[in-house]
Amino acid sequence: MEIEDPRPVPEPVLLQVPPPSTGLRPASLQQPDLPLTDPSVLSAPIMLQVERLNLFYGDKQALSDIHLKVARNSVMSFIGPSGCGKSTLLRCLNRMNDLIDDVRVQGRVLLGDTDIYAPETDVIALRKRAGMVFQKSNPFPKSIFENVAYGLRIQGQSDRNLLEEAVERSLKGAGLWDEVKDRLKDSAQGLSGGQQQRLCIARALAVRPEIILMDEPCSALDPIATARVEELILELKREFTIVIVTHNMQQAARVSDHTAFFWMGKLIETDLTEKMFTNPRQRMTEDYITGRFG
Amino acid sequence: MRRMTERLRQGGVFVWFSGTLLAFCLAMILCLVGFIAAKGMGYFWPSPLVQVQTPEGPVLGEITGQEPARGEETAKTQFRVGNRDIYGQDFRWLPTASLATPKCPKDALLIERLEYGPFIGRIVSLSHEGHLVATGPAAMSGALDRLPETNRVRRHIQSIEKGQVGDLNRRIERIRLARRKLETRGDIAALQALDTRTAQLQTTYDQVQTSLEQSRAEAKAWTLGLQTVDGQDKELPLGSVVRIVPANAMGLLDKLGVYLSRLWEFVADDPRESNTEGGIFPAIFGTVMMVLVMSVLVVPLGVITALYLREYARQGWLVRAVRVAVNNLAGVPSIVFGVFGLGFFVYGLGGSIDQLFFADSLPTPTYGTGGILWASLTLALLTVPVVVVATEEALGAVARSQREASLAMGATKWQTLWNVVIPSSTPGILTGLILAIARGAGEVAPLMLTGVVKLAPSMPLDGTFPFLHLDRKFMHLGFHIYDVGFQSPNSEAAKPMVFMASFLLLVVVVVLNLFALNLRRKLRARLGGSTF
DSSP: OOOOOOSOOOOOOTTTSOOOOSSOOHHHHHOTTSOOOOGGGGGSOEEEEEEEEEEEETTEEEEEEEEEEEETTOEEEEEOSTTSSHHHHHHHTTTGGGGSTTEEEEEEEEETTEETTSTTOOHHHHHHHEEEEOSSOOOOSSBHHHHHHHHHHHTTOOOHHHHHHHHHHHHHHTTOHHHHTTOTTSBGGGSOHHHHHHHHHHHHHTTOOSEEEEESTTTTSOHHHHHHHHHHHHHHTTTSEEEEEOSOHHHHHHHOSEEEEEETTEEEEEEEHHHHHHSOSSHHHHHHHTTSOO | OHHHHHHHHHTHHHHHHHHHHHHHHHHHHHHHHHHHHHHHHGGGSOOOOEEEEETTEEEEEEEEEEEOOBTTBOOEEEEEOOOHHHHSOSEEEEEGGGOEEEEOOTTOEEEEESSSSOEEEEEEEEEETTEEEEEHHHHHHHHHHHHHHHHHHHHHHHHHIIIIIHHHHHHHHHHHHHHHHHHHHTOHHHHHHHHHHHHHHHHHHHHHHHHHHHHHHHHHHEEEEEEOTTSOEEEEEGGGEEEEEOGGGOOHHHHHHHHHHHHHHHHHSOEETTTTEEOOHHHHHHHHHHHHHHHHHHHHHHHHHHHIIIIISOOSHHHHHHHHHHHHHTTSOHHHHHHHIIIIIIIIIIHHHHHHHOGGGTTSOSSSSOOHHHHHHHHHHHHHHHHHHHHHHHHHHSOHHHHHHHHHTTOOHHHHIIIIIHHHHHHHHHHHHHHHHHHHHHOOHHHHHHTBOSSOSSOSBOSSTTSBOTTSOBOOHHHHHHHHHHSOTTHHHHHHHHHHHHHHHHHHHHHHHHHHHHHHHHHHHHTTSOOO
């Protein structure tokens, strides 16, 4: 059920683009081929901006012509059926797709002022600015303390006091401090699934990223643990910008300010979450949200 | 018929079949270990001394073998009669039919001594500096009383010979080399300083020698008068007696005492009589030492190779070819590695090292001859494929999510490898090391070319600076088995030693493996017991 896109794939604009400006870019708004974007997004400062992004696995195109903006201190959720490219897009945002052979990316992704696909961009520095939480909790086989301190340690930080401070702050930020403060030296793999996931969030917080990317963070958790992580996301919003991929429509409705709906590698619609769930503009979005397909 | 096919389909038969085969394999292994242990361990138990009357005269000894009648050959019994200095041989075959009235005389003795194997016979007298002190049973109890003291003196002499004298000799040799260098330069003042130093050392040397002479005289002061069963007399200084075993007059506890003391001597002492008697401690030590040095060399070599192959190299036909080549390296006969080690390490590398750093002592080679370093390096090369394969598997088994977690934190590839991937693969790497130890500890052929000797004068690890002497030759249990069993002048007497040394080699390999297994268990526990 391929939907033909009559528009030509735009040329890659990797290098010839002028230095990115912050804030509003009304020119791009007026482009008629942009997906519908809620104007209220643009009233807040933009944290992340994706322009004309195309991604290929070998010959197969996995993302086509994605335009997207994420406002600072907001939660953006990506929804869509399996294989629609939402996780692929998320992994474009911290260049985790670099690890896969055969991937080609065209277009531009701006994190703050940095074009993350520009040749002079340091991937390592970029990933420090964009923390990531994975579908399956993946703590290292180290102690709880060392897990959280990992990001700082690889940055060369060895001052014990500083590390302890950062670990406490991050664990508190992830709502895990009271549960583990007496056993920081124990192995992280002795924690429960929900605790492990929150530990992974704490680990990401420790390096003070600007944006946190979450790839279905609750799909392996029970409802209680899920509720805790969702609460946490709402709290973290005050300090960070969050992009979350989810299969769970209720979750998207509960935690996110904006929602983007993907289908077959295309961004179909993006809007304020309440608007999208009550009054979607596209027929396809409505069908997906109401469970008629997908 | 239907029931039969039904049974086959359910596979119950195959469970039994595979279970039986497993049991068979286990039985074979147990049989091997049990056989070797029984053959070796029994050797130390004091067996009764049997006296028989033959047409040629009386014979006294331990019964060591029986041969049934076959065709024209009559049944024969093998006696270990000892007294090689008197009879010329240790063993005698006698026709079983002629053995009338076997007796076990209470006063028959087996005397273990430093030379010519055991004496079997009786003590008739005990003298001190030529004066008769006691005769008959009194001489025997007197000898038993004096024995611990003379043994102590002998040990003292040995330790001085090995320790102080050896040390002094090495120092004098070092001064001689320094002297040669200075002579070419013509540094008179330094030469004089060296001369005074040599004179000092010479004085110490003379003092030690005098005290040694005294001890030796002391050891020779007491003499035993011995008599064989057929009436030949023999004088033996008490100083060269190791142990007196009145086998027929001993109770079970006494025998156990002798057994344990012999076992301890075997494990903890130096060999005597071209390795057919005494202990095999240097061989045990050499084996363990060589395996340890090999482990230290093989782990970094194998792990770094595997890291590159798995993590950095672009996976293509070249890497596949390299991997096949590495795996095939494991199939190369070990003697080929020995030849390579001799040509490349000993002559090539060792020769160059001697030219560069030890030119003073040439033409005597330092590293340009076989030594524990070269032997260990050769074995490391031999076992590196095992470590590479095991490490590659371990690296591949580290969960992708772990690597991604680290990379997403902003870690570089190297930081990810060092902090996450390698720690998680250490149990797998240790599995490789365990296999490498199992293979390396049992190899003999390449060692014979690269540094193993029949008898090493000094150990590769001792109290003289720099303590670890990787250039020294060493003894090895595997080679010891071969040497004692096949190269010994008295192989019949050495047969039990072969079994015992084999058993000890097994024990050493098992102990080394247990050590590595324990290490792996601890690491796994720390890693949360997840993978592997």
